[in-house]
Amino acid sequence: MTNFIIEAHNIGKNFDGLMAVDGLNLKIRKGEVFGFLGPNGAGKTTSISIMVGLLKPNTGQVFINSKDVKEIDRGIIGICPQELVLWEHLTCKESLMLMGEMYEVPKDLLKSRVDKLLKDLILEEKANTTVEKLSGGMKRRLNLALALVHEPDIVVLDEPSEGLDPQSRRVLWNYILSLRNDQDKTVILTTHLMDEADRLSDRIAIIDHGRLLKLDTPENLKKEIGEGDIVDIKTSNPKKNKELIENLSNLEQLNSAIEVNGRINVRALDAVSKLPLIMDKVEKVGVRISELSVRQNTLEDVFIELTGTGLRE
């Protein structure tokens, strides 16, 4: 028996000539946090909208629990959209009660569920406050609560941390992990924040220009491009970056050297010990170092390795 709760087969979506999603194939396991990583405009939200049946694809099909998405029980999905989708003139409690009623949650159960959600997402004190009077972080948490009031099997979180302060983000991350750990929910998370994807996701799909570039666990993705460190260099004369990269690429001790936004990223195991070699090449090309830093390999480096560029804003 298949363990996949969502299967997307070759889905594609074209908006007036712009290919937002291009032949996407995905399988999402039940009970995992599945991360969609990609820059803004990569096609993450469009992919998710198709996968939950909000948007019709031009090509392909989506199955949820082996059923065509058009025929599924809508109650098994809960969506927390990227934008704050709230009724400004309703209170937190009224908003949650309304959505619960729309999902036909029995009245007595709904009341206790709403109270628990308000408590878990630290909105208890604002239960009877109208949405328009909430802070950005509170609105973001209510946005999430509205996706959960009917206790769906699949929770889709589209850029959930957007615009949140670190404290609110921490509350949200803990709650997302509790959804998987305590409630056995399948969570689909789209984000352009590397640390968010890295910390929360069991598996990550990296997409750009509507295409799936890589799909694996964060650890495997990082291993894929090799363990090690990144030496981030800014030279005095970026025009000679290409020449310097050619020289660095000839060194067997280094794994790779690429240009990212006018800087040179050199990847190597034990990078600090390779610095004299790197400096030698820098002198040979005839440039000076303006800035230099050494850091550990991150998901962003995986993305850069895969796409040859930095994340777009």
Added chain:
Amino acid sequence: MKFISIAIKDAKELIRDRRGLFMILIFPLFFMLVFGFAFGGMGQSNTPHKIAVINNDEGVYLPFIQEEINFGNNLTKILEDSKYENSDVNLFKVTKTNETAADELLKQREIDAAIIIPKNSSKAIAALISSSISPNTNLQSTNQISDNETATIIIKGDTGYVGFGISQGIIVGILEQYQDQLLFQIQSSLSSKSGYEQLKFIESKVEPLEGTETFTSFDFLAPGMIVFAILLLATTVAASLTREVEKGTLDRLKLSYMKSFDLLMGGLIPWSLVAAVQVIILFVVAVLIGFHWQGGLNSLILAIFVGIVGGIGSVALGMIIAAFAKTERQAANLGTIITVPTSFLVGAFFELPQVVIGNFMGQSFQIYDFLPWTHTLNALRTLLTFGGDWNDITYQLGLSTLLTLLLFILGVFLFSRNRLGAES
């Protein structure tokens, strides 16, 4: 009963959005006040017209009653005592003054008109009486009464001022009646030989449509203003529905078990109540500023019901607009572009030329009759302006309901197809 939850949600949003609610209720009120003020209802009906009388009449001795009489005083008294029909309110508030002071009052528009009674007016009237009755009596002229005496009463005022126009019309009428009545009184007096009786002004007898004796243009406009307000609801409904689309809350609801019926029926209930409230508020304001309400409480209750049917038509129109508008602003603009000309087409502001295209149930059917609000307006006029009852509005209400139903089905179809399915 998810539509009840949606109705409660919409009602809460409506009430808590004070600015929006203010606009919905106050904007049409503003129109009502402007039209009431402009078209004669507001404070002008049954209030005395201010005039000045400059009586230069020197009087005359009438030999046949052997008495000195001053017809100028007599006329002034009649002007002072004249009252509105079936009312205790005087037609004029008379200021007796001289010509210089009257001119000043006219310039300041403290008075609408000034009547200057010439010094020979009594003599002229005596001459008129003499010439009229002499063939039938043995009355002999005295040296005071000339056969060819004429007097010109001057009605003075600003001819470009509407107040003068109205007062002038009434004064001329009174003068003519006064002259006729004077003659009649003297002849009667002489033939019966009962002596001189105090001359009295007898009001003219007119037979207007029952209840419309004191009508102004505003009495026809007020129901139109109510229909205009009801029609404007379409703009607000369209903006409200488009806001749900634009903000994504509709997508949130679409993902739930909510059906199109729940959303649209839920929305219909509070908006229909708004229509009812609008009818009541606008009606009360209209009455306060001079609308001559005919009929009783029943007509008002029926009018509210008619207003609700009209309101449902507006909700349906709002759905149609929201099915195509992409943003709230676009919905508001599109709504205004549609509802304002529609208000004119249904005759809310003035009667349109007759464009009969056929007969329906024994009544002529005009091109405007395809719009449900035409019948809403006709029914409201029948009920509120002419005091009609249920029997008088059956045809109009029936057609209004039928057309509203068709419009609502179209609205539900278009909105559901364009907004409630998965986006393509």
